[in-house]
Amino acid sequence: MLLCCLKCTSVLDKARVDDVEVDHCPACGGLWLDHGEIERLSRKMASEVDRLRRLLQGKAGASGPPAVPSEVQGSCPACQSQSVKEVALGNIHIDFCTRCKGLFLDRGEIDAAISTVKDTKMTVAQIVAAAASAADAAA
Numbered sequence: 437m438l439l440c441c442l443k444c445t446s447v448l449d450k451a452r453v454d455d456v457e458v459d460h461c462p463a464c465g466g467l468w469l470d471h472g473e474i475e476r477l478s479r480k481m482a483s484e485v486d487r488l489r490r491l492l493q494g495k496a497g498a499s500g501p502p503a504v505p506s507e508v509q510g511s512c513p514a515c516q517s518q519s520v521k522e523v524a525l526g527n528i529h530i531d532f533c534t535r536c537k538g539l540f541l542d543r544g545e546i547d548a549a550i551s552t553v554k555d556t557k558m559t560v561a562q563i564v565a566a567a568a569s570a571a572d573a574a575a
């Protein structure tokens with residue numbers, strides 16, 4: 437099944453980081469990760485993540501648009517639902533599907549996402565759930 441980019445609707449390419457198969461957008465440099473993949477990436481060697489980072493930058497090219505968070509254009513690439521929400525992850529905002537727990541990182545967000553997962557020792561799903569209950573408590 438072909439997955440389409442959440443942001444620019446280009447067809448995503450597959451790439452391997454060690455034993456993790458990820459989907460990345462050749463047009464905008466975005467990265468789609470299925471449930472659990474960011475946690476697996478966070479345990480990979482820095483050199484493996486480096487390779488992925490270069491892939492994301494290289495494809496989008498120096499002439500590509502700057503890495504700015506942009507609006508979600510479509511439904512979830514993995515489960516086709518409209519459940520994708522913008523959520524805070526550390527100091528970045530990511531697009532997270534509350535149904536299949538996949539997530540989309542804009543170009544340049546991979547390092548911040550991995551370090552947040554490493555620092556908190558939580559999964560993204562846990563971080564999102566914690567943030568949501570904190571917001572409920574504050575409301």
Ligand SMILES: [Zn+2]
Binds near residue numbers: 442465466
């Ligand atoms: Zn894209």
Ligand SMILES: [Zn+2]
Binds near residue numbers: 512513514535538
């Ligand atoms: Zn989904």
